[in-house]
Amino acid sequence: MKYETLNQLIRKGKSQLAKGPIALIFVEDDVEIDSTIRHHIDLGFPKVVVFMPESFALAEDLAEQCLRVPMENARGENMRDAVNAVSEAANDQWIYYCFNSEYLFFPFCETRTVGEMMTFQTEERRDAMLTYVIDLYAGDLDASPNAVSLEGALLDRSGYYALARTDSDNHNHPKERQLNFFGGLRWRYEEHIPADKRKIDRISMFRAKPELKLGEDFTFTDEEYNTYACPWHNNLTAAVCSFRSAKALKSNPGSTFEVGDFRWHNSVTFDWHSRQLLDLGLMEPGQWF
Numbered sequence: 001m002k003y004e005t006l007n008q009l010i011r012k013g014k015s016q017l018a019k020g021p022i023a024l025i026f027v028e029d030d031v032e033i034d035s036t037i038r039h040h041i042d043l044g045f046p047k048v049v050v051f052m053p054e055s056f057a058l059a060e061d062l063a064e065q066c067l068r069v070p071m072e073n074a075r076g077e078n079m080r081d082a083v084n085a086v087s088e089a090a091n092d093q094w095i096y097y098c099f100n101s102e103y104l105f106f107p108f109c110e111t112r113t114v115g116e117m118m119t120f121q122t123e124e125r126r127d128a129m130l131t132y133v134i135d136l137y138a139g140d141l142d143a144s145p146n147a148v149s150l151e152g153a154l155l156d157r158s159g160y161y162a163l164a165r166t167d168s169d170n171h172n173h174p175k176e177r178q179l180n181f182f183g184g185l186r187w188r189y190e191e192h193i194p195a196d197k198r199k200i201d202r203i204s205m206f207r208a209k210p211e212l213k214l215g216e217d218f219t220f221t222d223e224e225y226n227t228y229a230c231p232w233h234n235n236l237t238a239a240v241c242s243f244r245s246a247k248a249l250k251s252n253p254g255s256t257f258e259v260g261d262f263r264w265h266n267s268v269t270f271d272w273h274s275r276q277l278l279d280l281g282l283m284e285p286g287q288w289f
Contacts, residue, residue: 002068006082009049009069010089016067017086019046020093021118021205024086025100026074027052031148031247032101034059037066039103044113045096051082052100074099080214087208094118096205099244101148104131104204105274106238107285117236118205120288124235128225131204131238132160134282135184136270137246137262147246147262153270154263155241157280159183160200177227185245185262192255193245201228204240229286236286239277241270 001016003009009016023045027033033056040048041062050058051071058068071078083097096114098104106117121129136153138144144152160183164174181201186193202218206225219226229235246262249255270276277283 001066002063004070006051006069006071006085009067010085013067014089016047017090017093020090020095021045021114022086022090022093022095023048024083024095024097025050026071026079026082026097027056027100028074028244029100029247030056031146032150032243033057034062035150036098036100036102037062040096040098041065043104043109044115046115049086051079080216083214084212087206087212087214088210090208091210093208094121094205095208098204098240099242101243101247102133103241103272104238105241105277105283107236107274107278107283107288109274117288121205121236122207124230124287126230126235127207127209127222128203128220128227129205129236129238130228131202131240132181132282133184133200133202133240133242133244134277135186135200135245136241136243137185139263139267139269141250141259141261145250147250148243153243153272154267155270156184156188156264156266157268158266159187160282175223175226177229177231178223179228185249188264189249189255189259192249192252192258202240205238234284234286236288237283239283241277 023040048066050066051069051074053072054070136155138147138149139152139154162179162181165178165180166172167175180199186198213221249259
């Protein structure tokens with residue numbers, strides 16, 4: 001189904017947002033649009049809303065399964081405004097957001113649905129979920145000059161670390177149960193990445209409530225939403241496997257000629273399976289056995 005504007009979706013399609021979890025996919029370019037949408041439909045999202053330019057094509061079967069909203073620049077403030085608007089309209093529903101050529105993986109996602117995971121999170125009295133954005137990249141840039149290859153995708157098996165997230169309103173003391181995470185291409189090519197864009201943690205899944213706002217750094221105005229675990233035990237985390245950094249590094253004139261090959265000694269083939277991400281410590285099941 002197609003809506004003319006975001007306001008029309010919220011006004012006339014509010015019933016479409018009455019049942020979650022809801023996936024919001026923001027299309028920045030014409031790379032792997034269909035595969036991104038199919039992946040998230042297969043995870044069990046009852047509603048998938050795609051924000052994309054009118055000029056981009058969408059497979060016929062997907063056009064029937066998702067809600068399409070035109071958006072010429074699906075990033076930055078436009079993207080955040082859309083997430084916040086849907087959050088206001090879909091109060092108490094679980095919402096997930098990502099960009100095209102990004103693929104959500106969570107523990108046991110091959111046999112369990114995203115709805116089952118969100119039910120568990122709710123029972124755990126958690127209203128948000130920390131996800132790590134794990135960089136994917138093509139192993140052969142001659143064959144895939146835009147650095148995107150589903151069949152030949154690689155990821156870094158190590159090089160990830162965390163630093164305390166300080167509170168400027170409290171004498172820069174560390175915030176409770178909050179960390180900034182780093183690694184992947186944003187770490188290896190940090191000279192080409194602005195300092196405020198280098199961290200790889202993102203609160204990609206959250207439970208909507210009034211006046212909740214998503215910020216520029218992918219955290220929320222409610223500080224509890226930004227924590228990696230509750231006070232009493234570890235919680236579920238998930239991974240957003242993303243070609244976004246690789247695409248940017250190869251399309252940006254300032255970095256494209258600096259990158260002849262993303263591969264290094266810690267590159268491994270991506271198996272497109274949650275077991276690999278669990279084994280590498282790139283997400284954890286918490287108490288969800």
